[in-house]
Amino acid sequence: MQFKVLLVDDEQDILDLLKYNLEKEGFVVETASNGRLAVQAFESFQPQLILMDVMMPEMDGMEACREIRDLPQGSNVIIAFLTARNEDYSQMAGFESGGDDYIAKPIKPRILVSKVKAWLKRWEQKADQAIAEVSTGGLVIDKEKYLVTNNGEVFNLPKKEFELLALLVSAPGRVFTREYILNAVWGNDVIVGDRTIDVHIRKLREKLGEELFKTIKGVGYKFEP
Amino acid sequence: MQFKVLLVDDEQDILDLLKYNLEKEGFVVETASNGRLAVQAFESFQPQLILMDVMMPEMDGMEACREIRDLPQGSNVIIAFLTARNEDYSQMAGFESGGDDYIAKPIKPRILVSKVKAWLKRWEQKADQAIAEVSTGGLVIDKEKYLVTNNGEVFNLPKKEFELLALLVSAPGRVFTREYILNAVWGNDVIVGDRTIDVHIRKLREKLGEELFKTIKGVGYKFEP
DNA sequence: AATCAGGGTTAAGGCAATATTAACGAAATT
DNA sequence: AATTTCGTTAATATTGCCTTAACCCTGATT
Numbered sequence A, B: 001m002q003f004k005v006l007l008v009d010d011e012q013d014i015l016d017l018l019k020y021n022l023e024k025e026g027f028v029v030e031t032a033s034n035g036r037l038a039v040q041a042f043e044s045f046q047p048q049l050i051l052m053d054v055m056m057p058e059m060d061g062m063e064a065c066r067e068i069r070d071l072p073q074g075s076n077v078i079i080a081f082l083t084a085r086n087e088d089y090s091q092m093a094g095f096e097s098g099g100d101d102y103i104a105k106p107i108k109p110r111i112l113v114s115k116v117k118a119w120l121k122r123w124e125q126k127a128d129q130a131i132a133e134v135s136t137g138g139l140v141i142d143k144e145k146y147l148v149t150n151n152g153e154v155f156n157l158p159k160k161e162f163e164l165l166a167l168l169v170s171a172p173g174r175v176f177t178r179e180y181i182l183n184a185v186w187g188n189d190v191i192v193g194d195r196t197i198d199v200h201i202r203k204l205r206e207k208l209g210e211e212l213f214k215t216i217k218g219v220g221y222k223f224e225p
Numbered sequence C: 001a002a003t004c005a006g007g008g009t010t011a012a013g014g015c016a017a018t019a020t021t022a023a024c025g026a027a028a029t030t
Numbered sequence D: 001a002a003t004t005t006c007g008t009t010a011a012t013a014t015t016g017c018c019t020t021a022a023c024c025c026t027g028a029t030t
Helices: A012-024 A035-045 A061-070 A088-096 A109-131 A159-170 A178-186 A194-208 B012-024 B035-045 B061-070 B088-096 B109-130 B159-170 B178-186 B194-208
Strands: A004-008 A028-032 A049-053 A078-083 A101-104 A134-136 A139-142 A147-150 A153-155 A175-177 A213-216 A220-223 B004-008 B028-032 B049-053 B078-083 B101-104 B133-136 B139-142 B147-150 B153-155 B175-177 B213-216 B220-223
Touching (some): A012 A028, A035 A049, A049 A061, A061 B109, A078 A109, A101 A109, A139 A159, A159 A178, A159 A194, A159 A220, A175 A178, A194 A213, B004 B012, B012 B109, B035 B061, B049 B061, B049 B109, B061 B078, B078 B109, B101 B109, B139 B159, B147 B194, B159 B178, B159 B220, B175 B178, B194 B213
Parallel strands (some): A004 A049, A049 A078, A078 A101, B004 B028, B049 B078, B078 B101
Antiparallel strands (some): A134 A139, A139 A147, A147 A153, A175 A220, A213 A220, B133 B139, B139 B147
16 A cells, blocks of 8 residues: 655755655655645645644644544544654643644654554554444445445445445434534535435435434434444 | 634724624624623623633733633633733743633734634534533433433433433532523523423423422522432 | 412424425436 | 436425413412
8 A cells, every 4th residue: 555644844854854764665745834735735635644743834733633633534644743842732732633643853764764654554454444344233334345235235325325324324323413414424615505414314214214314303313223 | 503702802902803703704702801701701601712811901811711710611611812922921821720722913813713613613522522421310311312311211302401401410419590591501692481491391300200300499490310 | 368479381383494305407327 | 419317406395392371389478
């Protein structure tokens, strides 16, 4: 697998140093010089790992971290902070905003590379788990093949229906608000009416069974086997 | 969800500017001109976020922050300070008194709005996690699944009933005034008659047990296992 | 005993939220 | 190019929650 790493720092020297060392190890590397650009780069580049400075102009690392986490694909990337020192507080704050780990400056190339490898190994494990196959009740969702099997019967759901189903099934019993569903399935920026969700729910109920999808008025929907 | 923001500053100009920009984004905004008023406003308005100047007459921001944190609901609000400059020390002091974050003056509307959105998103996550499951006596409230279990029996309460129950159970034994309940469950702006609360209490008593909800005449209600 | 204040109870109507259906444009498929 | 499929919306129906009005009950006050 070809791993992609996004480096974010406002000092060009550091970017160059890290980029050189990581590319030498076979990673694909892109860089961004502030938080706002990082968010953009994440969307287009879709890296598995982001190495980001905490302190930056325009938009700081914590802020960028939160924004990325809120994107549809943002929950799978690993975000690690470059901290200027052993500033305990900046570390804490970084984790609070959804960062996974940190590495202290000054950065030694060998340590960096070994940490990066460890992070990417972790990412692989997480990804395997997450995508492999979700199954609840008589329902099996194969994300790889984009197939849904319900008590032996195989369905070939369209994209939106599939994603909505996968979301609901990812946490059986849990109520997902309409707002949350819109963010997760359609994305933060897309504007669609509320009735769109209803219609997709209806199709799922039609195909898989009316009783599986429960409406919580004023709140949202949940899946229950 | 309708988010409420409380602005606290002694300069009317700043209040006006911030209020205008936040209301344009759909937030409900109230203002206070010093720390003492801020504490009062917090109690009646119950915002999710407080933006507060550090330096103010009467009672300064840090002092107000501490007082608010000591109130029953004070641990859930996010408090952010408006700092006059990059005065690192005032920032540190702000954190020590219980502040969550800060924003530096001069304030640019766009940055303000994006920060406010990020804070409120964080608040939502925290609120979801924190209150996910409350349990007292034989009663379990699962906010995630929107389910209430009483001694094994499962109930599927409508929204208002559920929220009223969750509020009362959040502090067993504590008396909630009618006014407070109206603010917390219905919102500050909604106008409903007093009998509405009675009816919802009645439904809860009916479903979960008469004895669990005690009336304090002339004051309000409390939950007691 | 009469009055009053505060709360309890019930049922019905209004209304907001959701369900349903059909239809349209865009994209994919043939 | 014709056909099919998908995603969305508009329009209409339906559901069930919320609220209220009207009346009852209790205990305190006069």
